[in-house]
Amino acid sequence: METYIINGQEVEYDTFELSNMELFDSEVRRIEAAVRGLDPQRAADSDYIAVLREQADNIMDFFDTVIGEGTSRKVFGGKVNIRDLSQAYRAFTQDVLQKQRTAFAVPSTSNASGNREQRRAAERAQRRAAARHAASEKARTQTDAAEPV
Numbered sequence: 001m002e003t004y005i006i007n008g009q010e011v012e013y014d015t016f017e018l019s020n021m022e023l024f025d026s027e028v029r030r031i032e033a034a035v036r037g038l039d040p041q042r043a044a045d046s047d048y049i050a051v052l053r054e055q056a057d058n059i060m061d062f063f064d065t066v067i068g069e070g071t072s073r074k075v076f077g078g079k080v081n082i083r084d085l086s087q088a089y090r091a092f093t094q095d096v097l098q099k100q101r102t103a104f105a106v107p108s109t110s111n112a113s114g115n116r117e118q119r120r121a122a123e124r125a126q127r128r129a130a131a132r133h134a135a136s137e138k139a140r141t142q143t144d145a146a147e148p149v
Contacts, residue, residue: 004095006063009075014134020066022139027062028093029140034058041106049116052082059085072081084106104128 002015014020034054043051060080062070076084104125 002099004035004092006071006075006092007084011067011075013096015096018135021100022068022135024096026134027066030088031058031062031089043149050117054079056085059089062089070075104132 001012004011006014038051038055042048060076063071063075075088
């Protein structure tokens with residue numbers, strides 16, 4: 001279990017629990033899809049406040065879904081400040097991804113060929129990365145299939 005600081009509040013999140021990893025990945029993809037789906041004309045018109053409200057709601061839902069119900073209220077205190085929400089989302093997702101990359105990074109060796117143990121460790125790391133990728137693709141496919149058209 002790792003500790004993260006979100007908007008000045010400390011929260012615990014199990015970064016390496018596989019179900020959490022799948023949920024995190026699918027929620028990040030959901031947020032990205034929502035941002036891609038924004039209508040630029042609507043955002044430029046007088047309806048821009050509604051667009052910002054949708055973005056804020058999506059980010060608060062992200063935290064409540066990924067970390068746990070009530071997290072957005074704990075972290076943001078019931079306020080809906082789009083700047084704080086956006087910064088917190090960006091910082092949290094970058095922190096989680098950095099911890100995952102660091103944990104699964106294959107150490108470089110000074111000897112290009114490496115010894116047998118190092119080669120086997122690198123092969124295992126590649127298999128783990130491929131399995132993580134397959135799991136995230138499976139979660140994305142299941143999420144895409146579950147979303148109404």
